[in-house]
Amino acid sequence: NAGVTQTPKFQVLKTGQSMTLQCAQDMNHNSMYWYRQDPGMGLRLIYYSASEGTTDKGEVPNGYNVSRLNKREFSLRLESAAPSQTSVYFCASSGGTGVSGANVLTFGAGSRLTVL
Amino acid sequence: TQLLEQSPQFLSIQEGENLTVYCNSSSVFSSLQWYRQEPGEGPVLLVTVVTGGEVKKLKRLTFQFGDARKDSSLHITAAQPGDTGLYLCAPRGYSGAGSYQLTFGKGTKLSVIP
Numbered sequence: 292n293a294g295v296t297q298t299p300k301f302q303v304l305k306t307g308q309s310m311t312l313q314c315a316q317d318m319n320h321n322s323m324y325w326y327r328q329d330p331g332m333g334l335r336l337i338y339y340s341a342s343e344g345t346t347d348k349g350e351v352p353n354g355y356n357v358s359r360l361n362k363r364e365f366s367l368r369l370e371s372a373a374p375s376q377t378s379v380y381f382c383a384s385s386g387g388t389g390v391s392g393a394n395v396l397t398f399g400a401g402s403r404l405t406v407l
Numbered sequence: 408t409q410l411l412e413q414s415p416q417f418l419s420i421q422e423g424e425n426l427t428v429y430c431n432s433s434s435v436f437s438s439l440q441w442y443r444q445e446p447g448e449g450p451v452l453l454v455t456v457v458t459g460g461e462v463k464k465l466k467r468l469t470f471q472f473g474d475a476r477k478d479s480s481l482h483i484t485a486a487q488p489g490d491t492g493l494y495l496c497a498p499r500g501y502s503g504a505g506s507y508q509l510t511f512g513k514g515t516k517l518s519v520i521p
Contacts, residue, residue: 295449326511333513334450334495349508381449394499394509395440398449 293317297382297399304372304406312367312402314382322385323365324349324396325357327378334381340365372406379403410434413496413512421520423485428515430496431478437499439472439479440509444493453481486519493517 295316304310316323324339326349336349340359354376356368365384369376380403383396410433420426430439438457442450454463456472456479463470467490469482479498483490493516497509 331513334511336508339508383449395452395455396442396450396497396509398451400447400449 295382295384295397295399297380297402299402300400301403302405304369304404306373306406307371309368309370310372310404311369312380312382312404313364314366314399315364316382316384316397317363318384318386318397319362320384320386320397321362322394323359324383324385325355325365325367326381326383327351328381328401329378337367337380369404372404374406377404377406411496411498411510411512413494413515415515416513417516417518419518419520420486422488425482425484426486426517427480427482428494428517429478429480430498430512432498433477434498434500435476437476439476439496439498441470441479441481442495442497442511444495444514445491450493450495483517486517488519488521491517491519 298313321342325337326334328334335351337355338357340346343362346357358366379401381401382399385394385396412431414429440455441453444450454470459476460474461472467484471480493514495514496512499509
């Protein structure tokens with residue numbers, strides 16, 4: 292089982308360039324998420340999609356856009372990259388509520404982005 | 408704004424030692440999850456605790472949810488090098504507009520030295 296697949300694994304951009312991080316899950320999950328992880332900051336939610344056709348802002352949405360292309364795919368776009376967006380980005384998916392409403396997240400392996 | 412603190416931030420111990428890491432908050436949560444993240448990988452769920460006072464065991468790992476559902480602890484007995492990683496607590500709380508979301512702590516980075 293592939294689970295959650297992210298591409299690319301590594302990317303170097305120059306300030307002002309644009310790029311899209313791709314994420315796909317094969318678990319038929321309804322919800323998908325994008326997080327960023329920075330040293331000493333933990334995982335912070337950028338955007339999420341509770342179901343196909345919906346997207347909502349998380350804690351740190353500025354500078355990002357997302358597209359829920361279909362139930363399987365959720366992409367994250369940086370329109371004009373800035374050095375502050377240097378981070379490791381994780382995509383995750385969830386089948387919705389599990390035990391007493393607890394979301395269980397399955398994460399991808401991460402995409403390491405450096406903006407020069 | 409809820410405050411979520413994990414302690415210690417870093418922990419380096421010898422193989423065979425016991426350890427406890429903590430996750431504390433000012434808010435009450437409906438449930439709490441612990442994840443472990445290894446270098447170059449995404450976090451992987453270890454356990455979900457739901458009921459105040461609940462204790463769950465996963466081999467040498469013991470998880471406890473505080474009676475007031477504001478805090479949790481993870482105790483590892485006889486640590487092994489394979490336990491090395493970043494341990495993240497993730498409480499689930501109300502985020503507004505009828506939505507519940509997970510909030511991740513900054514984590515405890517554990518190194519177990521052979």
